[in-house]
Amino acid sequence: MRILLVGAGGVGDAIAKIAARRGFFELLVVSDYDESRAQRTVDWIRTKHGDEVAARFATTQIDASDPDIVASVAREHGATHVMNAVEPKFVQAIFAGALAAGADYLDMAMSLSEPHPSDPYTQTGVKLGDDQFAQGPDWDAAGRLALVGMGVEPGxxxxxxxxxxxxxxxxxxxxxxxxxxxxxxxxxxxxxxxxxxxxxxxxxxxxxxxxxxxxxxxxxxxxxxxxxxxxxxxxxxxxxxxxxxxxxxxxxxxxxxxxxxxxxxxxxxxxxxxxxxxxxxxxxxxxxxxxxxxxxxxxxxxxxxxxxxxxxxxxxxxxxxxxxxxxxxxxxxxxxxxxxxxxxxxxxxxxxxxxxxxxxxxxVVWQTALNPVIALELLATGVWQGRGVLGPEAFDAAPYLDLMARPESDGGYGQPWHVEDRLA
Amino acid sequence: MRILLVGAGGVGDAIAKIAARRGFFELLVVSDYDESRAQRTVDWIRTKHGDEVAARFATTQIDASDPDIVASVAREHGATHVMNAVEPKFVQAIFAGALAAGADYLDMAMSLSEPHPSDPYTQTGVKLGDDQFAQGPDWDAAGRLALVGMGVEPGxxxxxxxxxxxxxxxxxxxxxxxxxxxxxxxxxxxxxxxxxxxxxxxxxxxxxxxxxxxxxxxxxxxxxxxxxxxxxxxxxxxxxxxxxxxxxxxxxxxxxxxxxxxxxxxxxxxxxxxxxxxxxxxxxxxxxxxxxxxxxxxxxxxxxxxxxxxxxxxxxxxxxxxxxxxxxxxxxxxxxxxxxxxxxxxxxxxxxxxxxxxxxxxxVVWQTALNPVIALELLATGVWQGRGVLGPEAFDAAPYLDLMARPESDGGYGQPWHVEDRLA
Incomplete structure (x- = not known):
C-alpha cells in the first residue's frame, strides 16, 4: 500500500504519526499546500522513531482544490490510496483526482450539503455525501473503492x-x-x-x-x-x-x-x-x-x-x-x-x-486520526475489501474493533472500546 | 452665535435639523470628513424649511483628528462655538482646536478612560474626562467655556x-x-x-x-x-x-x-x-x-x-x-x-x-441631539454663562427644563419632561 495523505493540518499530522507505529504500508506521502507543514510532521516522526521508520515517509506540495493536480501527484508517487485530511470543501476535487489516478480513496467528512431552498427546516436539499454517492457507479465500474466518512464521527x-x-x-x-x-x-x-x-x-x-x-x-x-x-x-x-x-x-x-x-x-x-x-x-x-x-x-x-x-x-x-x-x-x-x-x-x-x-x-484531533489508519490497515491486509462508494458500516465491524482494542504488544492499537448497558 | 458642528453622522445630522427650527444662531457650519454627508443634511433642511433657513447653514470638509485643522476651519468661519458630534476618540483634538481658535466648545462624550493597570475592577485608572478637566485652568484663563457631556446622557x-x-x-x-x-x-x-x-x-x-x-x-x-x-x-x-x-x-x-x-x-x-x-x-x-x-x-x-x-x-x-x-x-x-x-x-x-x-x-440619536441645541440656545441668549471646563450641572437647570418643555408655539422645544414619585 502506497498512501497519498492530502493535508498536514492537525488530523493529517496525527494520521502520519499514528501510521508511523504500523508496518502495513510501503510509503506514506504527506502533502500540503504548505509543504513545510508536511515536513514538520515527518521531522517529528524521524525524531521519535528514527531514520528507518521515516524512510517510509515522503513530503510534497499539493493544491487540493485541483483534481488534476491531485491525480498527477498520486500518479507520481504510485499511490494506491488517497487519504483526504483537509477541509470538506475540497472533497469533490480530491475524490475526482483519486479516481482519475486509479487509486482508492478515504475521507472523514463527506461532500457538503445545501439547504432546501424554500423549506430548509423541514425538508432536505442536497444532502451530505449526495454528490459522492451519485458517482458510486463510476467507482464501481472502475473497480475502485471510496470509503467515505472514515474518521471518528463519522467513522x-x-x-x-x-x-x-x-x-x-x-x-x-x-x-x-x-x-x-x-x-x-x-x-x-x-x-x-x-x-x-x-x-x-x-x-x-x-x-x-x-x-x-x-x-x-x-x-x-x-x-x-x-x-x-x-x-x-x-x-x-x-x-x-x-x-x-x-x-x-x-x-x-x-x-x-x-x-x-x-x-x-x-x-x-x-x-x-x-x-x-x-x-x-x-x-x-x-x-x-x-x-x-x-x-x-x-x-x-x-x-x-x-x-x-x-x-x-x-x-x-x-x-x-x-x-x-x-x-x-x-x-x-x-x-x-x-x-x-x-x-x-x-x-x-x-x-x-x-x-x-x-x-x-x-x-479530539487524535481520535479522529486513529480511525482511518485502522481502516487503511484492514484494507492493506485484505480483511476489508470493497468497490464503489461505501460507508464504514458496509464492512464487518468485528475485526475492526478487535484490531483497535488489542494491545500494541499483541499487534493491535491498544485502544479499548466499551459497551455500557443502560436499561435498569 | 456662529457654530462649527464637527460631524454629520446620525447625531450631527439631527443637531442641524433641530437647530433649523430655531433662530438663536447666525451661522451653523456642518462639517464632516466626508463633506457629502454634511451636504445631505443641509439639503434635507433646504427641502424641509426652504432657502431662507438653509442660508444660515454651510458645509465644509474637516479632519477631526487634527487640532490645527479644527482650529483653522473654526477661524475661517469665525466660529464662536465648536460643537463636537463625532466619536469620543476625537475629543482631545477638537477640544484643543476650539481653544486654539478662541471658540467655546461643547461635546456629548468626554475624553476616554484607561483602566487601572493592575486592579481595573476596583480602582479607577485614567477617568472619563480627566484629560479635559486637567486643562480647565487653560480654558478659564482664556475666558472660554468648554461645556462637556452635554447630550442626553450625559447632558x-x-x-x-x-x-x-x-x-x-x-x-x-x-x-x-x-x-x-x-x-x-x-x-x-x-x-x-x-x-x-x-x-x-x-x-x-x-x-x-x-x-x-x-x-x-x-x-x-x-x-x-x-x-x-x-x-x-x-x-x-x-x-x-x-x-x-x-x-x-x-x-x-x-x-x-x-x-x-x-x-x-x-x-x-x-x-x-x-x-x-x-x-x-x-x-x-x-x-x-x-x-x-x-x-x-x-x-x-x-x-x-x-x-x-x-x-x-x-x-x-x-x-x-x-x-x-x-x-x-x-x-x-x-x-x-x-x-x-x-x-x-x-x-x-x-x-x-x-x-x-x-x-x-x-x-435615540434624536434625543441625544436635542440637548446640545437647547444648551447652545441658552448660551446664545446669555441665560447660561460660564468659563472653564464645566458640566451641565454647573448651570441652572430650571430655565433649561422650561425651554425644553414649553410648546413650540410658545417659543419652546415642545418636549415635556416628567417627575414620577415612586415612594408608596
Missing part, C-alpha cells in the same frame, strides 16, 4: 452501529450518535478560556445547517438548528452534557446499510457553546459573505466567520493547555439478541493527557 | 440631577441615572432582528470598561462589568428592563457640583444584549487590536470590533424599521424639601415614530 460511530446490529441487537429502534467531552482550556495564567477543540469554522457549518434525521417511515428530513436538546450522561467521568441535533454524516450513512427505525446525531455542545453559536448567528458573524471593514490599510473585505476563527486560539495549538477527555459513541435502543428490550452505549474515550504525551496531538 | 441627565438638588430634595442619597427602551427593529419581512440603536463600537467600549461608581466616603471606584443588575420599571409603557452598571460620564460629572451620597449609572441593556456583549468579549471579538484574516485579496489585518460593527445594520439607517420609545432619566432618592423621604424619577421619553416623522432621525 468509528458507524463501525459501532454495524457491530450493534450484527452482534448486540435483533431489532434496532434508534441509532443515536452521541458525542461529548469535558475538555477545559486555560490561558498562561491558568484561567479557563473559550477555545473550541475543533475548527470553529466547521463547527459553525455543522451546527447552523439544518440538522438531518432519518426515520423508517419519513426517510430523511430536517429540523431547526439545536433541536431536541437532551442531557446525555457520558462515561468515564465526563458526566452530563447538553446535546442537540446537528447535521452529520452518520445520519446519511447508517440507513443505507443498517436496519433501524430512526437515526440521529446529537452533539454535546453544552449550553455555553450553543449560546455562542446562536449569538454569532444573530449578529451575522457566522456569515461567509465578505463585509466591507475599515483597516489601517484602507477598506478591506473579509468574511465574518473567518474573523471569528482568526480571533480564537488555533485548535491545533491548544493541546498543551487542555485537560479532559472526549467521548465518541452510539446509543442504541431496541431488542437485544435475547429478545428483551436493550439500551446500550458503545463508545471510545480519548484522554488529552495521553494523546499529548504519546503523539503531541490533542485528543 | 439632560445632569440637568435633571441639578434640578432635583435645587428644587425637589433637601438631601440626596443616590443620583442613579437609568436609561432604558423598548425599541424593536424588524427586517423587510417583519421579523425582529438584532440591531442596536446606538453605535455597537461605542456600546462595547462603554459596557466592557470597568463601570465607575462614586460614593461620598470612597470617592470614585470601579467594579467588574455588568455589576449590580437590577430590573428598573420604565414609564410610558416601556416597562421593566434589566439594568447594569456601566462606565458613564454622569458619575464623573455630578459629584463635582452636586451633593449626593452616591452616584451611579445603570444602562437598560436587557438580558439579550448583556449576553451578546459577554459572548463577544469571551470570543475576543470586542478587541480593537487587528488580527490577521484571510480574504480573497490575500491576508489582511482587521480589528474584530470593526467587523462586528460592519456586520450589523448601521444604527443611522434602522429608524424606518424601528418601533418603540427610549427613556433617559435620573432616579433620585433622599429627603424631599418637605423633610420626608422621597424617591423620584425625572425623565424624558422619545418616541421613534414621532422623531422619524418630524426629523427623519431615529429616536
Amino acid at each position: 468509528l460511530s458507524d463501525v459501532f452501529a454495524r457491530f450493534a446490529a450484527d452482534h448486540l441487537f435483533s431489532e434496532i429502534d434508534e441509532l443515536g450518535v452521541r458525542d461529548g467531552a469535558n475538555l477545559v482550556v486555560t490561558d498562561e495564567e491558568g484561567n479557563e478560556i473559550f477555545a473550541p477543540s475543533f475548527s470553529i469554522w466547521t463547527t459553525i457549518e455543522e451546527c447552523l445547517n439544518p440538522p438531518v434525521i432519518w426515520e423508517e417511515e419519513a426517510g430523511w428530513f430536517t429540523t431547526a438548528p439545536f433541536s431536541e436538546p437532551e442531557v446525555f450522561e457520558f462515561p468515564e467521568g465526563i458526566g452530563p452534557v447538553e446535546c442537540v441535533n446537528v447535521e452529520h454524516e452518520e445520519v446519511l450513512l447508517m440507513p443505507r446499510w443498517i436496519d433501524a427505525k430512526r437515526v440521529t446525531f446529537k452533539y454535546g455542545l453544552g449550553a455555553e457553546f450553543i449560546n455562542v453559536l446562536r449569538t454569532l448567528h444573530m449578529l451575522g458573524l457566522d456569515s461567509t459573505t465578505p463585509v466591507r471593514v475599515r483597516s489601517d490599510d484602507g477598506p478591506v473585505h473579509v468574511a465574518p466567520r473567518d474573523v471569528v476563527a482568526a480571533s480564537l486560539p488555533d485548535p491545533a495549538t491548544i493541546g498543551p493547555r487542555m485537560t479532559g477527555k472526549t467521548c465518541a459513541g452510539v446509543w442504541v435502543t431496541g431488542t437485544g439478541t435475547d429478545g428483551g428490550a436493550r439500551e446500550a452505549y458503545l463508545y471510545h474515550v480519548s484522554d488529552n493527557e495521553w494523546t499529548m504525551r504519546e503523539y503531541d496531538a490533542q485528543c | 439632560l441627565s445632569d440637568v435633571f440631577a441639578r434640578f432635583a438638588a435645587d428644587h425637589l430634595f433637601s438631601e440626596i442619597d443616590e443620583l442613579g441615572v437609568r436609561d432604558g427602551a423598548n425599541l424593536v427593529v424588524t427586517d423587510e419581512e417583519g421579523n425582529e432582528i438584532f440591531a442596536p440603536s446606538f453605535s455597537i463600537w461605542t456600546t462595547i467600549e462603554e459596557c466592557l470598561n470597568p463601570p465607575v461608581i462614586w460614593e461620598e466616603e470612597a470617592g470614585w471606584f470601579t467594579t467588574a462589568p455588568f455589576s449590580e443588575p437590577e430590573v428598573f420599571e420604565f414609564p410610558e409603557g416601556i416597562g421593566p428592563v434589566e439594568c447594569v452598571n456601566v462606565e458613564h460620564e454622569e458619575v464623573l460629572l455630578m459629584p463635582r457640583w452636586i451633593d449626593a451620597k452616591r452616584v451611579t449609572f445603570k444602562y437598560g441593556l436587557g438580558a439579550e444584549f448583556i449576553n451578546v456583549l459577554r459572548t463577544l468579549h469571551m470570543l475576543g471579538l470586542d478587541s480593537t487590536t487587528p488580527v490577521r484574516v484571510r480574504s480573497d485579496d490575500g491576508p489582511v489585518h482587521v480589528a474584530p470590533r470593526d467587523v462586528v460593527a460592519a456586520s450589523l445594520p448601521d444604527p443611522a439607517t434602522i429608524g424606518p424599521r424601528m418601533t418603540g420609545k427610549t427613556c433617559a432619566g435620573v432616579w433620585v432618592t433622599g429627603t424631599g424639601t418637605d423633610g420626608g423621604a422621597r424617591e423620584a424619577y425625572l425623565y424624558h421619553v422619545s418616541d421613534n415614530e414621532w422623531t422619524m416623522r418630524e426629523y427623519d432621525a431615529q429616536c
Whole structure:
C-alpha cells in the first residue's frame, strides 16, 4: 500500500504519526499546500522513531482544490490510496483526482450539503455525501473503492452501529450518535478560556445547517438548528452534557446499510457553546459573505466567520493547555439478541493527557486520526475489501474493533472500546 | 452665535435639523470628513424649511483628528462655538482646536478612560474626562467655556440631577441615572432582528470598561462589568428592563457640583444584549487590536470590533424599521424639601415614530441631539454663562427644563419632561 495523505493540518499530522507505529504500508506521502507543514510532521516522526521508520515517509506540495493536480501527484508517487485530511470543501476535487489516478480513496467528512431552498427546516436539499454517492457507479465500474466518512464521527460511530446490529441487537429502534467531552482550556495564567477543540469554522457549518434525521417511515428530513436538546450522561467521568441535533454524516450513512427505525446525531455542545453559536448567528458573524471593514490599510473585505476563527486560539495549538477527555459513541435502543428490550452505549474515550504525551496531538484531533489508519490497515491486509462508494458500516465491524482494542504488544492499537448497558 | 458642528453622522445630522427650527444662531457650519454627508443634511433642511433657513447653514470638509485643522476651519468661519458630534476618540483634538481658535466648545462624550493597570475592577485608572478637566485652568484663563457631556446622557441627565438638588430634595442619597427602551427593529419581512440603536463600537467600549461608581466616603471606584443588575420599571409603557452598571460620564460629572451620597449609572441593556456583549468579549471579538484574516485579496489585518460593527445594520439607517420609545432619566432618592423621604424619577421619553416623522432621525440619536441645541440656545441668549471646563450641572437647570418643555408655539422645544414619585 502506497498512501497519498492530502493535508498536514492537525488530523493529517496525527494520521502520519499514528501510521508511523504500523508496518502495513510501503510509503506514506504527506502533502500540503504548505509543504513545510508536511515536513514538520515527518521531522517529528524521524525524531521519535528514527531514520528507518521515516524512510517510509515522503513530503510534497499539493493544491487540493485541483483534481488534476491531485491525480498527477498520486500518479507520481504510485499511490494506491488517497487519504483526504483537509477541509470538506475540497472533497469533490480530491475524490475526482483519486479516481482519475486509479487509486482508492478515504475521507472523514463527506461532500457538503445545501439547504432546501424554500423549506430548509423541514425538508432536505442536497444532502451530505449526495454528490459522492451519485458517482458510486463510476467507482464501481472502475473497480475502485471510496470509503467515505472514515474518521471518528463519522467513522468509528458507524463501525459501532454495524457491530450493534450484527452482534448486540435483533431489532434496532434508534441509532443515536452521541458525542461529548469535558475538555477545559486555560490561558498562561491558568484561567479557563473559550477555545473550541475543533475548527470553529466547521463547527459553525455543522451546527447552523439544518440538522438531518432519518426515520423508517419519513426517510430523511430536517429540523431547526439545536433541536431536541437532551442531557446525555457520558462515561468515564465526563458526566452530563447538553446535546442537540446537528447535521452529520452518520445520519446519511447508517440507513443505507443498517436496519433501524430512526437515526440521529446529537452533539454535546453544552449550553455555553450553543449560546455562542446562536449569538454569532444573530449578529451575522457566522456569515461567509465578505463585509466591507475599515483597516489601517484602507477598506478591506473579509468574511465574518473567518474573523471569528482568526480571533480564537488555533485548535491545533491548544493541546498543551487542555485537560479532559472526549467521548465518541452510539446509543442504541431496541431488542437485544435475547429478545428483551436493550439500551446500550458503545463508545471510545480519548484522554488529552495521553494523546499529548504519546503523539503531541490533542485528543479530539487524535481520535479522529486513529480511525482511518485502522481502516487503511484492514484494507492493506485484505480483511476489508470493497468497490464503489461505501460507508464504514458496509464492512464487518468485528475485526475492526478487535484490531483497535488489542494491545500494541499483541499487534493491535491498544485502544479499548466499551459497551455500557443502560436499561435498569 | 456662529457654530462649527464637527460631524454629520446620525447625531450631527439631527443637531442641524433641530437647530433649523430655531433662530438663536447666525451661522451653523456642518462639517464632516466626508463633506457629502454634511451636504445631505443641509439639503434635507433646504427641502424641509426652504432657502431662507438653509442660508444660515454651510458645509465644509474637516479632519477631526487634527487640532490645527479644527482650529483653522473654526477661524475661517469665525466660529464662536465648536460643537463636537463625532466619536469620543476625537475629543482631545477638537477640544484643543476650539481653544486654539478662541471658540467655546461643547461635546456629548468626554475624553476616554484607561483602566487601572493592575486592579481595573476596583480602582479607577485614567477617568472619563480627566484629560479635559486637567486643562480647565487653560480654558478659564482664556475666558472660554468648554461645556462637556452635554447630550442626553450625559447632558439632560445632569440637568435633571441639578434640578432635583435645587428644587425637589433637601438631601440626596443616590443620583442613579437609568436609561432604558423598548425599541424593536424588524427586517423587510417583519421579523425582529438584532440591531442596536446606538453605535455597537461605542456600546462595547462603554459596557466592557470597568463601570465607575462614586460614593461620598470612597470617592470614585470601579467594579467588574455588568455589576449590580437590577430590573428598573420604565414609564410610558416601556416597562421593566434589566439594568447594569456601566462606565458613564454622569458619575464623573455630578459629584463635582452636586451633593449626593452616591452616584451611579445603570444602562437598560436587557438580558439579550448583556449576553451578546459577554459572548463577544469571551470570543475576543470586542478587541480593537487587528488580527490577521484571510480574504480573497490575500491576508489582511482587521480589528474584530470593526467587523462586528460592519456586520450589523448601521444604527443611522434602522429608524424606518424601528418601533418603540427610549427613556433617559435620573432616579433620585433622599429627603424631599418637605423633610420626608422621597424617591423620584425625572425623565424624558422619545418616541421613534414621532422623531422619524418630524426629523427623519431615529429616536435615540434624536434625543441625544436635542440637548446640545437647547444648551447652545441658552448660551446664545446669555441665560447660561460660564468659563472653564464645566458640566451641565454647573448651570441652572430650571430655565433649561422650561425651554425644553414649553410648546413650540410658545417659543419652546415642545418636549415635556416628567417627575414620577415612586415612594408608596
